[in-house]
Amino acid sequence: MALLAENNSRARALAGGTDLVVDLKHAPGDVDLLVDISQLPEFSGIEETEEGLRIGSMVTFSELMASPIVNQMTPEIVAASHTVGAVQTRNLGTIGGNLVTCVPSADSAPSLLALDAIATIAGSDGKRSVPLEEFFVGPRKTILEPHELLAEILIPKKNLGKPSHFIKFGLRKGQALALVNVAAALYLNDDGKVAEPRIALGAVAPTPMFARKAEASLDGKRPNEESLLEAARVAVSEIKPIDDFRASANYRRHLVQTLTYRTLKRSAEIASEQ
Amino acid sequence: MIVKLKVNGETRSADVPPETTLLKLLREHLNLTGAKLGCDVGDCGTCTVIVDGESVNSCLMLAGRASGREVTTIEGLASSEQLHPLQEKFEELGALQCGFCGPGMIISAKALLDKNPEPTVFEVKDALSGNLCRCTGYTKIIEAILDAGRIMSTAEAKS
Amino acid sequence: MATKTKEVLESKVKDSEIEDLTAPDSLKVPAKPALKPVVVPVDKPVVYPLDLPESEIRLRTPAVGQRASRPDGRLHGLGQTQYIDDMTFPHMIFAKILRSEHAHAKILSIDTSEAEAMPGVLATLTGSEIPVNSFGPTLQDQPVLANEIVRHAGDGVAAVAALTEQQASDALTKIKVKYKPLPTVFDPLEAIKDDAPKVHAPRSNIYASKIIKKGDVEKALKESDQVFHKQFKTQMVEHVPLEPHSSVAMWDANGRVTIYSSLGRITLGRDDLARTLGKPMNKIRLVGTIVGGNFGGKNEITTEPILAMLSKKTGRPVKGTFTRGDEFISSTTRHPFVMDYTTGVKKDGQILGRKIRLVLDGGSYCSWTSTTLGKGGILAAGPYNIANLLVEAHAVYTNKTTTGAMRGFGAPQVCFAYESHMDDMAHALGIDPLEMRLRNAFTEGSVSPTGQLLQSVAIKESLQQAAERFGWKESAK
Numbered sequence: 090m091a092l093l094a095e096n097n098s099r100a101r102a103l104a105g106g107t108d109l110v111v112d113l114k115h116a117p118g119d120v121d122l123l124v125d126i127s128q129l130p131e132f133s134g135i136e137e138t139e140e141g142l143r144i145g146s147m148v149t150f151s152e153l154m155a156s157p158i159v160n161q162m163t164p165e166i167v168a169a170s171h172t173v174g175a176v177q178t179r180n181l182g183t184i185g186g187n188l189v190t191c192v193p194s195a196d197s198a199p200s201l202l203a204l205d206a207i208a209t210i211a212g213s214d215g216k217r218s219v220p221l222e223e224f225f226v227g228p229r230k231t232i233l234e235p236h237e238l239l240a241e242i243l244i245p246k247k248n249l250g251k252p253s254h255f256i257k258f259g260l261r262k263g264q265a266l267a268l269v270n271v272a273a274a275l276y277l278n279d280d281g282k283v284a285e286p287r288i289a290l291g292a293v294a295p296t297p298m299f300a301r302k303a304e305a306s307l308d309g310k311r312p313n314e315e316s317l318l319e320a321a322r323v324a325v326s327e328i329k330p331i332d333d334f335r336a337s338a339n340y341r342r343h344l345v346q347t348l349t350y351r352t353l354k355r356s357a358e359i360a361s362e363q
Numbered sequence: 364m365i366v367k368l369k370v371n372g373e374t375r376s377a378d379v380p381p382e383t384t385l386l387k388l389l390r391e392h393l394n395l396t397g398a399k400l401g402c403d404v405g406d407c408g409t410c411t412v413i414v415d416g417e418s419v420n421s422c423l424m425l426a427g428r429a430s431g432r433e434v435t436t437i438e439g440l441a442s443s444e445q446l447h448p449l450q451e452k453f454e455e456l457g458a459l460q461c462g463f464c465g466p467g468m469i470i471s472a473k474a475l476l477d478k479n480p481e482p483t484v485f486e487v488k489d490a491l492s493g494n495l496c497r498c499t500g501y502t503k504i505i506e507a508i509l510d511a512g513r514i515m516s517t518a519e520a521k522s
Numbered sequence: 523m524a525t526k527t528k529e530v531l532e533s534k535v536k537d538s539e540i541e542d543l544t545a546p547d548s549l550k551v552p553a554k555p556a557l558k559p560v561v562v563p564v565d566k567p568v569v570y571p572l573d574l575p576e577s578e579i580r581l582r583t584p585a586v587g588q589r590a591s592r593p594d595g596r597l598h599g600l601g602q603t604q605y606i607d608d609m610t611f612p613h614m615i616f617a618k619i620l621r622s623e624h625a626h627a628k629i630l631s632i633d634t635s636e637a638e639a640m641p642g643v644l645a646t647l648t649g650s651e652i653p654v655n656s657f658g659p660t661l662q663d664q665p666v667l668a669n670e671i672v673r674h675a676g677d678g679v680a681a682v683a684a685l686t687e688q689q690a691s692d693a694l695t696k697i698k699v700k701y702k703p704l705p706t707v708f709d710p711l712e713a714i715k716d717d718a719p720k721v722h723a724p725r726s727n728i729y730a731s732k733i734i735k736k737g738d739v740e741k742a743l744k745e746s747d748q749v750f751h752k753q754f755k756t757q758m759v760e761h762v763p764l765e766p767h768s769s770v771a772m773w774d775a776n777g778r779v780t781i782y783s784s785l786g787r788i789t790l791g792r793d794d795l796a797r798t799l800g801k802p803m804n805k806i807r808l809v810g811t812i813v814g815g816n817f818g819g820k821n822e823i824t825t826e827p828i829l830a831m832l833s834k835k836t837g838r839p840v841k842g843t844f845t846r847g848d849e850f851i852s853s854t855t856r857h858p859f860v861m862d863y864t865t866g867v868k869k870d871g872q873i874l875g876r877k878i879r880l881v882l883d884g885g886s887y888c889s890w891t892s893t894t895l896g897k898g899g900i901l902a903a904g905p906y907n908i909a910n911l912l913v914e915a916h917a918v919y920t921n922k923t924t925t926g927a928m929r930g931f932g933a934p935q936v937c938f939a940y941e942s943h944m945d946d947m948a949h950a951l952g953i954d955p956l957e958m959r960l961r962n963a964f965t966e967g968s969v970s971p972t973g974q975l976l977q978s979v980a981i982k983e984s985l986q987q988a989a990e991r992f993g994w995k996e997s998a999k
Contacts, residue, residue, distance in 0.1 A: 103425070105423075106423050106424065106425065106428070107405055107420075107423055110384070110405075110422075110423045110424075110425065111404045111405065111423070113382075114403060114404065115404075123381075123425070125427070125428065127428070151417065174405075174493065175408070175492040175493025175494075176418055176471065176474070176475075176489075176490055176492070176493050177405065177408060177411055177418050177419050177420045177471070177493040178405065178420070178493065180417040180418060180419050181419050181420070181423060181424065262492070263489070263492030263493070264406065264492060264493060380688075382688075390608075396601070396604075396607075396608035397600075397601025397602075398601075399605070399607075399608075399764070399765070399814075400607065400766075400843075401764045401765070401766070401846070402846040403845065403846060404846070407764060407846075409764055436601070437600065437601035438600075438601055440600075441572060441600055443572055443573050443574075444572075444573060444574065445574075446574065446596075446599070446600075449599070450596070450599035450600060451599075453595065453598070453599045454577060454591065454592075454595040454596045454598075454599050455577065455579070455591065457591060457592055457595060458595075459592075459595060459598045459599070460592075461763075461764070461765070461812070461813060461814045461815045461816075462594060462597070462598030462603045462812065462814070463605065463763075463764040463765045463814030463815060464764050465598040465599060465601070465603075466601040469599060495764065496764070497761075497762055497763060497764050497815045497817070498815060
């Protein structure tokens with residue numbers, strides 16, 4: 090971290106390299122120092138602690154998919170990891186790298202947000218933790234200062250096993266950028282009503298975001314066609330999608346409506362099966 | 364910087380500029396031209412090699428990162444008397460046309476079959492989603508991989 | 523038991539898999555422990571060539587009637603196939619090409635002095651140093667390196683040869699080119715107008731035309747029960763061969779240049795090289811090898827004259843390989859077509875007359891446009907008996923990537939148009955689309971739009987057999 094701090098804009102932290110190395114090949118800019126952080130023991134490993142599930146930022150997507158704990162406790166993170174790139178990408182790419190590159194369509198973000206993940210940041214002056222939502226500031230911009238690195242992600246203990254579903258919609262099944270990605274999570278009370286609903290959306294705003302109004306519209310209601318469709322409609326009103334060569338803003342609105350409905354419905358099904 | 368690593372069972376080393384990718388190290392310094400440069404940004408998969416048992420895009424891995432590790436390239440699959448089952452089946456079924464995707468495709472297939480010798484068609488397609496082919500339409504490639512897998516699990520059962 | 527193709531093709535994707543990328547159960551981490559990797563005994567390290575018996579298939583006699591195998595299949599699987607970029611020659615150096623960012627501009631000056639002073643740089647090259655700076659299979663309207671006007675973003679302007687690729691790339695950034703931007707035109711329907719900016723001033727943007735006339739199409743349209751009209755458009759497509767364009771050039775003391783190239787047409791290539799380098803053909807040796815995908819995009823020279831000149835200047839073999847970015851903007855692509863179809867039919871679906879206008883987006887240079895225009899024009903009416911026909915096809919220049927040969931040469935574009943058109947008409951007339959085609963399709967002895975008597979015609983039989991095999995009648999209900 091000292092190296093990164095003193096060299097500031099001329100240095101970059103290297104994790105998996107699946108984004109950084111590509112960037113450097115095309116637009117090296119003034120970068121003349123790469124600090125390889127991928128093997129740092131403090132940033133690796135997956136374990137259950139008193140606080141919840143801790144995932145080191147340098148854990149690769151392949152490691153996430155193969156981890157028995159993750160499969161058991163937060164299976165939608167495995168599903169989301171599977172949608173990233175291809176096998177080769179997942180063997181090198183890290184969850185930390187994905188979050189720090191911070192594109193609006195980051196595939197690891199929605200399902201982590203839906204479980205109220207907390208990001209722990211390590212700096213030369215100590216550690217600090219923020220809700221993941223606050224970690225993202227804008228496209229390719231996080232709250233990391235030049236002397237800071239993302240150390241780990243924590244899924245709070247109370248959300249381990251929370252019913253959740255993630256859908257990514259891309260133009261291909263593999264090696265595709267998400268046109269829209271959505272993760273929902275919710276509990277069902279004993280009386281069958283929704284508690285603690287979460288709807289996290291990607292690629293429809295400058296950063297991954299929550300659809301808070303949509304969540305509020307569903308909170309305390311029974312998850313039936315009417316309430317789910319209503320939540321989906323409200324979610325569409327909260328997004329700021331763009332037109333680009335992959336999709337029109339209108340199509341993205343349509344996707345958000347459909348995928349919000351589907352992820353909520355599936356989460357509710359999982360909840361009632363429990 | 365000096366990079367020392369094991370390639371196809373042999374210890375090799377080279378002195379390369381730090382920005383050198385593993386792909387360039389293999390092709391230009393070790394004369395192992397099986398891995399190809401198709402896009403240089405990790406999209407086409409022609410540069411795929413196996414590092415410590417995992418398939419990776421060697422165009423995205425800096426050579427220094429491969430230091431001290433074990434790399435398997437297409438050149439490490441056959442012996443002087445025997446082709447790897449994948450190479451046998453790719454030849455027999457005519458799975459390749461221009462051949463450029465071949466080394467990357469076979470290496471990805473090997474990485475899959477070494478872990479799962481009896482994959483379903485979907486699992487093969489999923490494992491190969493990082494390897495593009497512009498000539499064939501993939502059908503015979505998938506057939507060859509499934510056939511090779513059968514040979515390998517039979518060999519495993521016998522051993 | 524070998525996997526059947528049928529098994530692979532029938533492994534259909536469930537609808538839900540198309541939108542839902544969550545891993546199906548078969549992909550979740552297997553419960554059983556991973557099997558030990560099967561190790562192929564490496565009793566001796568592999569040195570080339572391998573001491574393996576030839577495969578059994580290749581030894582079968584008689585060979586006729588037997589299944590064949592490719593002679594290069596084994597080499598491909600071993601990674602032994604030598605593509606151009608796999609080749610090295612003693613003292614070989616590397617070339618890179620500076621490409622214009624402007625779609626249309628006058629080159630005011632090119633200053634390579636700073637680049638020449640960069641470490642490792644042995645030579646630079648501009649278009650004015652090339653003996654004959656033009657080439658092309660039909661019109662020689664394309665410069666090897668633009669030295670007066672650039673006509674598309676990606677048009678090559680200067681080249682550098684250096685000891686390493688990195689040094690060559692670095693030197694490119696030091697080449698100073700002064701441009702005066704010119705008005706641009708990108709839409710072929712704009713480019714065809716008289717007042718559009720001229721891409722090859724003072725010539726018209728319409729650089730190739732083809733007219734096919736048969737019978738009296740206006741009369742036929744008047745006598746039709748119904749006349750249909752629609753405009754169809756297809757997009758630019760890039761071949762994306764996995765192997766980028768690559769060549770190596772070197773000279774011998776007898777003044778003969780040898781070029782190893784991914785070029786797919788050797789004799790045409792020699793002809794172009796002889797012309798651009800100002801040498802007799804017997805001084806040009808062109809070695810073609812296994813090509814890593816062509817599909818039409820490697821049918822003409824690209825960097826070969828540049829590498830030859832750089833090799834002459836430096837006295838060393840020079841290799842030049844396109845980056846993937848170069849492949850998209852600087853190699854040829856499939857022509858976008860704008861196709862206007864007007865068809866007059868009788869109530870029962872018989873076509874009486876058809877009028878077609880094709881506008882080909884001919885890119886910035888001609889390349890294989892004339893051939894594409896020819897094929898597209900002849901095939902535009904489709905495989906149907908149409909006694910009254912007018913096809914007017916024009917290729918126009920635009921300030922975009924050069925459009926050239928790509929599998930089909932105009933056929934895929936017009937096929938999309940005439941078959942979609944056929945479906946549209948059938949639905950409007952309330953006729954089964956298959957019936958509509960059978961009513962109009964060529965038969966033995968039919969005459970093509972250009973008067974050719976057709977033999978071995980099997981369209982109707984093929985359509986009928988295909989329809990039976992995939993249950994057309996059942997699904998049409």
